Amino acid sequence: MLALTLLCAVFAGTVQAQSADDDLRARLNALASGGFDETQRQIDAIAATGDPRAAPALEALSEGDLYFRQSDTAVFIVRKEGSGYRLQDPLTLEDTGTAGRREVKKIRVNNRLRRAIRTALGTLTLRAPDPAARIEAADAIFKAQDVDSIEPLDAALAAETDTDVARHMREARAAAVLASDRPTQDKLEAIATIAARGDRDARSLLTGISNGPDTALHEAANAAIAKVERVQGLWDTARNIWFGLSLGSVLLLAAIGLAITFGVMGVINMAHGEMVMLGAYTTFVVQSLFRTAAPEYFDYSLIVALPAAFLVAGLVGIAIERGIIRFLHDRPLETLLATWGVSLILQQSVRTIFGPTNQEVGNPSFMSGAFEIGQLTITYNRLWIVVFALVVFTVLLVAMKATRFGLYVRAVTQNRRMSASMGIRTPLVDALTFGLGSGIAGIAGVALSQIDNVSPNLGQSYIIDSFMVVVFGGVGNLWGTLLGAFTLGIANKFLEPVAGAVLAKILVLVFIILFIQKRPRGLFALKGRAVDA
Amino acid sequence: MAKAENLLYLDGVSVSFDGFKALNNLSFLIGRNEMRAIIGPNGAGKTTMMDVITGKTRPDEGTLRFDGKIDLTAHDEAEIAGFGIGRKFQKPTVFENQSVRDNLKLALKAPRGPFATLFHRDDAAQRARIDELLATIRLRDRETDLAGDLSHGQKQWLEIGMLLAQDPELLLIDEPAAGMTDAETAATADLLREIARTHSVVVVEHDMTFVRALGVKVTVLHEGSVLAEGSLDHVSSDQKVIDVYLGR
Amino acid sequence: MTLRFLSGGLTGGRIVMLALLVAAAILVPVLNLALPESHPLHVPTYAVTLMGKYLTYALLALALDLVWGYCGILSLGHAAFFALGGYAMGMYLMRQIGTRGVYGDPVLPDFMVFLNWQELPWYWYGFDAFPFAMLIALAAPGLLAFIFGWFAFRSRVTGVYLSIITQAMTYALLLAFFRNDMGFGGNNGLTDFKDILGFDIQSDATRAGLFAASALALAGGLVIAVAITASKLGKVLIAVRDAESRTRFLGYRVEHYKLFVWTVSAMMAGLAGALYVPQVGIINPGEFAPANSIEAVIWVAVGGRGTLVGPIIGAVLVNFAKSWFTAALPEFWLFALGGLFVFVTLFLPKGIVGLAKSAVQRLRRMREPQTPGRETKTPREMAAARPSEQAAE
Structure with missing residues (x-):
């Protein structure tokens, strides 16, 4: 019973489609007869069907490419071919053979008809x-x-x-x-x-x-303009916030590793930017391998690049800590110099191996393209980086709160000597922290490779901004870094339209220099007797 | 009060670090030319008290007056030192890379501005005063040595010497006998009693023998406020004090 | 007047260095100008200019040592002061070009004509007068240092934080000077100089004169540095470096001392920059690059910080090496420089001069074992060589 009903419905549908088809074809064929007035009526009738399949025929009519066959007044879209014409079905656009010059005749149109056709076409596409x-x-x-x-x-x-x-x-x-x-x-x-x-x-x-x-309209128009401008102001603000969040997430990725090592060891790693750079180059190498070995899995290259970059940068970081920094204990200023030396060596090494020019790093498909929210265009790569930065932040936050290593790190941050005397192996904590901080810089490099040029100087362009985030946010508290990064990112983007990109950057730097007058140890500073000298 | 009877006046001073109350409504007085010993278990707030008096830490609330009229909470370390409060640290803190004589020269009472020191020239009186101090702290024969090369006890003495060179009205001395031999400890007690004739002295000390040797009024601090006050015998028979020292 | 201050500070090495500088100021120009080129002792002009450049670097290093070696302030932004002094000199030299520029404007420098500026910005006024330009070459870096230092030292920003902030300062200036509308020639900076004080800037005699001026300026800087460090103020500075908090409790306003030496040092760096520009013939925003400041720090470290003679030796040695490397093995220079940073901080914390000093001391002790420690005639020199991280508690 059910099957029968279904069958009937399908049959009815087919019949209906069939009849609509015949109906439209009949109307098209009707274009062949009668004068201009008659043609116009037919055009209007076709438009009234709202069937978009009529569009090509109408376009052809407007262009003067719609002919009818003398023998049966069937209508075709034609193309000149040799001395004759090639015929195309006006509905299905199928090739239906050729015709001699005498066999077909053009349907004539005038300007009035052309206008009618245009309107009809608009109606059809609207349907x-x-x-x-x-x-x-x-x-x-x-x-x-x-x-x-x-x-x-x-x-x-x-x-x-x-x-x-x-x-x-x-x-x-x-x-x-x-x-x-x-x-x-x-x-x-x-x-x-x-x-x-x-x-x-x-x-x-x-x-x-x-x-x-029309003066009557002026007032309304002006009021409307004001309203539009208000709306646009809101969207501009939204746009600035979005760009600021985007910049902030980049700064967060670049700075958070720095903040951890600074908090735990009191040293600033001047080669931190080079860890980011190493991460970006690791991405490049991984992608090159994918391109040659498994191009069909290219979209997964970043998933491989992330742990690879973390390992490469992290191991280099541990090597720096074990090889240099631990010998400079309690000499933080010298550590600045030594790590600067390391950064020069790393930069030059990469330049020697890969050359000084930018390397091509591709976006996987899920990071290409954009979507719109109202008047705000959001590109997927930026969106993913914001998401990624927040994920990294959250993971780190949880790691610091919930793991034994995190506990040790917090303990050493607050009081190194006490931690050591309580049996925490501070050298191990130092090495692992440095590795962790560098590893995070490495995965920051993976993210940055998606939006910036991968060159040996990549790290240098972010390092000072990262320092500023750390100085602004304070050490020993990841939230400070988060807030610092997003504040600086958004402040930068709000100043840019007003002051220009360069001046905005200068203003932010000057602001930070003034800010640390008030809070010399950043937004979230540790307090108490332990923090001294 | 023209010349205040009480040199140092603390009333209701509280300091907290991230919720931890290091000083809790602390009040006490130090008279002119009085020597006072402050004792108390670890974390009682002894060092924080010194930090507050010398301007290193700002109290959250409370009154801190020096010499009757000076509000110490409104000044920084250098100014407070200028008023005549000298401080010796728990860990001897001398300028290790400078000679013993230069350490004293830096401490010696003299104009403290950069231009004054740039154009400074030792005069005979100053040289004589430094020689005198060197004799007092028994470092005559080490005057050209680097302070960093001194023994622990000698550094303590040098720091006391620097304190004397400053010629302050009030001396705050944190554990002067730490790391000293018995003989040195006794000599230090003698020296402090000598100093106390003409100065007010606050001594923070753990070593009860030393406190007994000083023979002065004792203030017991506990959890940032005063637990007991009086002679050593008096406070050491106080049940609260015994609980604090032994009970926990 | 000055001699009185110097009494305690003029040790052997410093006297030798002063004598060398004065002798060089006289001899090098003579050997360059008076002897024919074929003469074996003739000093070619390019070498005179190169050495003159090294001497201005040495003055920058000396200035840096004054704050780092003696007061513990590691500035990663001293190139900013150097460059400001350089720009002041550059502005004077630009005004001297007059109608000889490409556009032949009697007042406006070429880049302003190119940018379609109608008149000279107010801050270019007066730079046609050499004394004014020299005043600004000292005052501009001095003022910047004073303002910056006043803020930084008052709020007790120290250590790594301060270093990072000084780096941010020079970075901000770098960005600012890149802007065309700042009126300092933007990206290209100031160049195409013609003459200085009426003398052709390219001529051998002018070059020799600039060399002599650099050598004498360095000698003067050394004398000032000796006077400062040998005074009681110098002892306070070392006290601040080693135990800042303790110094405060002695009643010294540490921020005033830092501000004093910081400003003096910045002015010295400005003078160095002013002498540098006519010798290299260009000043552009690149001089503000943070890397330049850090490179200057390594000159001091190599020579030996806190030794006054050390930074001079370090600056000349490192820059000589740089000239050699960039000519012979350009791709290896950054490896060498990076390695130098690591090597010096790890294995040569006292620098060359510090190393030599302790070697001498060890020899003396071996000869007179009965009086250990008595040989340290200049404690502050020892001091600089082994800074201790003394917390005040």
């Missing part, structure tokens, strides 16, 4: 099955302010079920209304609709109205 195509059609009308499209838009709107598409259509209609000679009341409504859209296009459209001849 396209793909919502994106409908939005595109509406936006095209919006930009062109096509007065003739008002009625098709009304018709399309009546049939539209997708609210997003409907909004685009209403905006397109409003734009068209503003260009038309409709009554002022309609135009005022249109202005309201456009103001609600609130982007740059809306603004320029409204500016045009506010300069136009």
Whole structure:
């Protein structure tokens, strides 16, 4: 029983489609007969079907490529071929053979018909099955302010079920209304609709109205412009915050390892930037291996690069600690110099091995592209880096709170001597902390390779900013680093539009220099007698 | 109060570090030319008290007056030293890379500004005073040696010498007898009693023999406030004090 | 007047260094100008200029040593003061070009004409006068140091923090001077100088004169440094370096002392920069690069910090090595420099001069074993060689 019903439904559907097909074909064929008036009627009728499959035929008609066969008045889209024509079915666009010059005849059009065709086409694309195509059609009308499209838009709107598409259509209609000679009341409504859209296009459209001849509209337009500007101000703020978060997450990745080593050992690793650079080059090497060995798995290259970079940078870090820094215990200033020397050697090594030029590091597919929230374009690579930075931060936070190693690190940060006398092996903690800090710098390098040039100087461009984050955020508290990184990132991005990129950076540096007057040990400083000298 | 009777006045002084109360409503007085011994278990707040008096740590609340009128909470270490409060640290802190004589020269009462020191020239009186101090602290024959080459006890003495060179009204002395031989300890006690004739002295000490040798009024600190005050015999028979020292 | 201060500080090595500098100031120009090129003792002009450049670096190193070696302030931004002095000199030299520039504007330097500026910015006024330019070459770095130091030392920013902040300072200036609208020639800086005090800047005699000026400036700097470090102020500085907190409890306003020596040092660095620019013929924002400042630190470390003679030797040696490497094995220079940083901090903390000193002392002790420690005639020199990290508690 059920099967039978289903069968009937399918059959009915097919029949319906079949009849719609025949109907449209009949209307197309009808274009072949009658005068211009008759043709116009047919065009309007075709438009009224709202069937987008009619679009190619109408376009061909407008271009003068629509012919009918003398023998049976069947209509074809034709292309000149030799002395004859090649025929194409107007609906299915299938090749249906050739015809001699005498066998087919062009359907003539005049300018009035061409205009009718254009309107009909707009109507048809407004009814396209793909919502994106409908939005595109509406936006095209919006930009062109096509007065003739008002009625098709009304018709399309009546049939539209997708609210997003409907909004685009209403905006397109409003734009068209503003260009038309409709009554002022309609135009005022249109202005309201456009103001609600609130982007740059809306603004320029409204500016045009506010300069136009109709004084009644000026006030409304100006008010609308103010509203649009307010909306845009909000979006600009959102954009600055987003870019700031993006920069902040990069700074967080670069600085957090530095903050840990500074907190535990009281030394600043000047080669920290080079650990980032090593991480980026590890990514490059891993990707090169993927490209040659398994190009189809290229998207997974970063997943391999992360632990690889952590290991490479971490091991180099441990080597630096064991080889140099432990001998400079209690001489933090000399450690600055020695690690600077290491950074020069690492830079030059990489330059010697890989050459001084930028290396090509690819984005896997999930990190390419972008999406939009309102007027805000968010690229996937930036988004993933923000997410990644927060994940790294959280993991580190948990590791510091919940693991024995974290406990040791916190203990040594607060009071090294006491920790040592309680049996914590501080040299081991030092080495592992340095390895951890460097390893995190390494994975920061993986992230940075996705948005920046991979060159031997990569580390240098982030190191001073990372220092500033550490100085600003204070040591011994990961939250300070988080807050410091995002504050500096966002501050930078808010200053940039006002002062320019370079001046913004200078202002931030000056701000930090002044800030540490008030809080010499950063936002979150350890207090008490233990912190001295 | 023209010339205040009490040289140092602490009232309701509290300091906390991240929630830990190092000093809790601490109040006491030090009279002019009085020597006072401060004792108390570890963490009682002895060093923090010195930090507060010398301007290293700012109290969260409370009154701190020196010589009746000077509000110590409003000044930094250098100014407070200038008012006449000298401090000797628990761990002997001398300028190890400079000679014994230079250490005393740096401490010697004289104008402290950079230009004053740039154009400074030793005069005979100053040289004589340094010689005198060298004799007092028994380091005459080591005057050109680096302070860092001295023994632990000698460093303690040098630091006391530096304190004397400053000629302060109030001396704060943190564990002067630590790491000294018995003979040195006795000599130190003698020296402090000598000093106390003309100065006010606050001595923080763990060594009860030393405190007994000083023979002065004792203040017992516990958890940042005063637990007991009086002669050593008096406080050591106090049940609270016994509990604090032995009970935990 | 000065001699009185010097009495305690003029030890053997320093006297020799002063004599050498004065002798060089006289002899090198003579050997360059008076002898024919074929003469075996003739000093070619390029060598005169190269040595003159080294001497300005030595003055920068000396200035750095004054704050690092004697007061424990590791500045990673001293190149900023050097460059500011250099820019002051550069501005004077630009104004001297006059109508000989590419655009032939009598007042505006070429880069301003190129940027379509109509008139000279106010801060360029007065730089056509040499004395004014020299005043600014000292005052600009001095003022910057004073303001920076006043903030930093008052709030007791010390150690690694201070070093990082000085680096940020020079980095901020680097970025600022790269900007065209700062009015200092942007990326390209100031160059194409023609003459100084009316003398052709390219001529042998001017070059020899600049060398002599550099040697004498270095000698003067050395005398000032000796006077400062030998005074009681010098002893306070060492006290600050070794036990800052203790010094405070003695009643010294540590921030004032730091500010004094910091500002003097910055002015000395500014003078070095002013002498450097006419010899190399260009000043650009690259001089502010943090790497330059750190490189200057290693000159001091190699020679021996806290020794006054050491930084001079270190600056000349390292830069000589740099010249040699960049000509012979350019790709190895950074390896060598990086290795030098590591080697010196690990194995040569006292530097060359410090090493020599302790060797001499060991010899003397061997000869007179009965009086150990008595031979340390200049404790502060020893001091610098082994700084101890003395906490005040």
